Amino acid sequence: MKLVTKLREHRQARGLDQAELAALVGVRRETIGRLEKGLYNPSLKLAMDLAKVFGVSVEELFSFQEEE
Amino acid sequence: MKTRKILSLTRSRQISALCWAVILAAGLCARQFPVRELLPLPLRVLAAALLVLTAAAVITTSLGLFTERGDERSARNEHRTDAALFTLFFLALGAALLFAGEGWSVTLGRGDILTLFAAVCLARDLLFLGYERFAP
Numbered sequence: 001m002k003l004v005t006k007l008r009e010h011r012q013a014r015g016l017d018q019a020e021l022a023a024l025v026g027v028r029r030e031t032i033g034r035l036e037k038g039l040y041n042p043s044l045k046l047a048m049d050l051a052k053v054f055g056v057s058v059e060e061l062f063s064f065q066e067e068e
Numbered sequence: 069m070k071t072r073k074i075l076s077l078t079r080s081r082q083i084s085a086l087c088w089a090v091i092l093a094a095g096l097c098a099r100q101f102p103v104r105e106l107l108p109l110p111l112r113v114l115a116a117a118l119l120v121l122t123a124a125a126v127i128t129t130s131l132g133l134f135t136e137r138g139d140e141r142s143a144r145n146e147h148r149t150d151a152a153l154f155t156l157f158f159l160a161l162g163a164a165l166l167f168a169g170e171g172w173s174v175t176l177g178r179g180d181i182l183t184l185f186a187a188v189c190l191a192r193d194l195l196f197l198g199y200e201r202f203a204p
């Protein structure tokens with residue numbers, strides 16, 4: 001199963017760059033970059049912090065897809 | 069407001085890896101060649117100055133001065149790095165036990181220990197950078 005995220009869409013809708021979002025949740029810019037590309041699985045705390053920044057649920061931000 | 073320039077963690081480890089590579093190269097050269105006899109004084113002074121700068125860079129990066137704070141991903145990659153290094157060390161000791169003859173012994177001088185230390189630190193930095201770049 002592959003982790004799919006709408007992080008980039010939410011970030012751009014809020015007018016934030018990766019560095020600003022990273023500073024808001026206490027991670028590095030590279031981590032946000034890898035999250036957006038689906039190359040990193042966040043901890044529960046990080047996922048919840050990100051969801052809180054955008055005012056959405058964790059499920060709206062991250063979901064799993066079956067790999068074909 | 070003046071802000072202090074902060075190195076990214078990746079950049080800091082790249083600088084550290086480069087410095088350890090310089091120290092390792094210097095140590096290996098010193099083992100192979102009689103540096104004091106072969107090099108003229110100006111070159112020896114230059115080499116010494118380079119090593120002092122390198123040591124200062126290593127201390128700065130090791131202490132994390134001017135470096136951004138790590139996060140959960142870098143902490144995870146640090147753990148993976150240390151685990152991989154220990155596994156390599158474990159395998160190396162196993163190989164040594166397997167292939168070492170009876171009465172085999174090792175003597176390490178201070179220079180050898182510094183060279184070995186530089187090799188381990190370089191390996192640690194390169195492994196960390198590899199995990200940062202390629203690992204999920």
